[in-house]
Amino acid sequence: MSWTLYRHYKGNHYLRLGVAAHSEDLSPQVVYRCLYDNPAARTWVRPQPMFEGVIEDGRPRFTPVGRLRLVQPEDLRTVLAFGYDAWKHDKTFDQYCADKDQDPNHLLGTRYLLEDAAGKPVSALNVLRFRESLIGFASVATSPDQRGKGYASLLLRAVMELHRFAQPDVRFMLFSEVKPAIYERHGFHVLSAEHQRFPKSLAMATGDALLSAAEADFLKAYF
Template sequence: MKVKMILRRGILKTIRAAGNEDMESVFMMGYDAWGDKLAVQDYLNVCNESSKYKNGVWYVLVDTETNKLLSSLIVYTLKPSKGLVIKGIGSISTPPELRGKGYASILIKETIKELEEKEHCNLIFLYSDIDHIFYNKLNFKAIPTSKQKYKNSVCMYYSSTLEIETISYEVPAYF
């Protein structure tokens, strides 16, 4: 995704690929949820060494005036299936003090738009570790219960053109 400018509530925001200089802040956005009671430096070491985090492309929403990171996510390219271009979105997070302001929603919506327009993506998966109603508001739907792989995380999908029941697909492992 190239740099994209968005005006929201009179404040200019930018969506761009995260750089190496952003990664500590990106990882710390999710520390309260995924830190597993590790010391901060241990948590950052785990994140920096994660092959999972190296296999995707990180994006950030930035306040253009202050250069503050407002939200982040990672996009994975998943195995195609019968003409489908499939992506996964994961590690969606916002700094705790900025949650509830719509920043993650902006980043998700714009990322989906970009994936559909530029990469012809027609199926996007994510795993919800939070109340999945948040993602329902962004038009994600839970895959059928019979295909869910995990007890504490709901696999969801987004497609503007397909209903999950009408296609053959492989449920991705948690990413």
């Protein structure tokens, strides 16, 4: 299963969800999700010929910039290499991979991989579904030679919008080892001191409401 990410000629990014049929003439309609804040209209529909066509100056209206897909078993060493420099703890790469094979936290969840327009794997993350409306993100990492290009943010937002399309009221949580501002751009905020357990990893969540008791319990069991 995979989804293509596009950049509109005006600069915004979108996730193509699929193609639907018009209810009257059955003409193909591309269904796509905006990857930026637009509460009034997150899901859009456009005739497929227009979506895949060009504008007046000959430029494509939408340009593919990457592909989001599920991680397969043969991808795991590639994905683990993305975060090896940060999480190796003096282990060789082979030792690091072997330890992950025995780590129950590593074996949980659904991993997503972002490939660039040329098909090169560039960034990955793990999705932990605690319950229908509560998801945790873990192991967000980008290939060392591709950092600083915005791939992790693009991946994160694409996965968020993919799940919001299926479950509009879903809430996301994570532990941030980078500057909070990176995640604040996507609607996360730093949780209160009572939810902070790791000095170097800030607990963050989306949504304005305080964590419920059940959500707080899931957070405690996160790692």
